[in-house]
Amino acid sequence: MAGELGYSEIKNKIGDIRFTKLFINGDFVDSISGKTFVTIDPRTEEVIANIAEGDKEDIDLAVKAARQAFDHGSWPRLPGFERGKLMNKFADLIEENLEELATLETIDTGKVFNYEKHVEVPDLIKELRYYAGAADKIHGKTLKLSSELQGYTLLEPIGVVGLIIPWNFPSAMFILKCAPALAAGCTMVVKPAEQAPLPVLYLAHLAKRAGIPNGVINIVTGFGHIAGAAVASHMVIDAVSFTGSTEVGRLIMQAAATSNLKSVTLELGGKSPLVIFDDANVEQAASLALFGCLANKGEICVSSSRVYVQEGIYDEFVKKIVEKAKTLVVGDPFDPSTTQGPQVDKKQYERVLSYIDRGKKEGASLLIGGNPREGKGYFIEPTIFIDVTDDMIIAKDEIFGPVMSLMKFKTIEEAITKANTTIYGLAAGIMTNDLNIANRVSRSIRAGVIWINCYLKFDAGCPVGGYKMSGFGRDHGIEALEKYLQTKAVVTPIYNSPWL
Ligand code: NAD
DSSP: OOOOOOOHHHHHHOOOOOOEEEEETTTOOOOTTTOEEEEEETTTTTTEEEEEEOOHHHHHHHHHHHHHHHHHHSSSSHHHHHHHHHHHHHHHHHHHHHHHHHHHHHHOOOHHHIIIIIIHHHHHHHHHHHHHHHHOOOOOOEEEOOSSSSEEEEEEOOEEEEEESSSHHHHHHHHHHHHHHHHHHHEEEEEEEEEEEEHHHHHHHHHHHHHHOOTTEOOOOOIIIIHHHHHTTTOOOOOEESSSSSSHHHHHHHHHTTTTTOOEEOOOOOOOOEEETSSSSSHHHHHHHHHHHHHGOOOOOTTTOOOEEEEEHHHHHHHHHHHHHHHHOOOOTTTTTSSSSOOOHHHHHHHHHHHHHHHHEEEHEEEEOBOOOOSSOOOOOOOEESOOOOSSSSSSSSOOSSEEEEEEEEEEEHHHHHHSSSSSEEEEEEEEEEEHHHHHHHSOOSSSSEESSSSSSSOSSSSSEEEETTTSEEHHHHHHHHHHEEEEEEEEEESSSTTT
């Protein structure tokens, strides 16, 4: 286990935690009730800060500010180019403050600092710039109509949007939803996850410094069943974009259906397969399987938590993955030698351990790991089960932790059937050099993204989202912009006759 970095070193890096209040209409304010909740450092279980706890009344205030900014403010009326310029300024400020943002991500969630600094935060900056570039390229169509009429469509911002985001990628999820909404000209109320509010509040402060007008971005921290539920059922919010559990996604749809029928997009759970064929390079396949499943300590919706290996290379693969797994380092995520930090909080830690227990009771065998680390912090060893069958709970449920089910298959048909044996359909991976296998399997797996000979390759330009119970609607790409727009058709006669 790697060594721990104490608070004094972190304070030296970023100073005091400055942003802990709700961000409404451009100001950081206390909640109306004055209540707060704590956010915890998962490395040490210490309290990092007290955060303002927003209730329904605070959501009402934030919605009022967002409505005013949408109905009467400059943002939706600015030329797209001007919106893009401010978004690029926002991206510049994140770039300048990259280290502070990455530090907040690591202390609030336990993510590996080096990965934050060199991959995640740079990627979200690219994402913001991608949509800044799209802001002045939002075009309708000219319509060819059947009579003496002419028509065209306008793509208009959908209005005030509610963005409900999870804890596993606080900054990236915020930018993923906020950037296309900003480009479209929407205003928004954001409900960050209660486990990881600090990075989102910090980003709100940078957006203000960039000159994004007051009321365009509003952030209400608080609990899901109160503040989140108030967003989902609000009569004045026009659309909700949610990422999180399937269970809560269902509640959000119900709330939208029984309130104002707002449009809803849901990015939910997954149980994604990685299918490795006999012709794959075993060395590379073992590395990819570990990365796909254990990246972000397995707290990732597209985690390749089901790994299927063809029988011809299975034994060699098992040897190789054990060898490689032994080199992984669980420890303080600020330590450069660490590859895996702690789970986000006690609840997730206990949930993952209970799945490991369940796997053992169901008759699966532990190839490696399976234990928590002694002492403070929510650390769990990278864990691989073999002798897993498709009907076991560990092969069916989204565990959201560093736990892999490793299984064997014989034929392509069997691989396709097994890969599709899930209620989810978020992602899948295939490893083969045979083009025919790659083409056939990628078309047969029902999932929103298929990675061939790679995994977790996200890109601002590549849409990601669910099939089946993994949800609907897409994040990333031009597809994400479309969910913050609506189409208006305008029709006029070609000649000046009212009767045509
Ligand atoms: P969650 O779905 O409970 O929370 C996600 C967001 O929804 C948070 O902001 C939360 O405050 C909010 N929320 C909770 N209840 C709500 C409600 N009734 N109405 C409106 N908003 C509400 O997820 P979780 O508890 O943080 O994690 C539980 C499981 O969800 C995980 O173990 C994992 O399986 C899954 N998960 C998936 C993703 C993903 O990226 N797809 C992310 C986080 C969690």
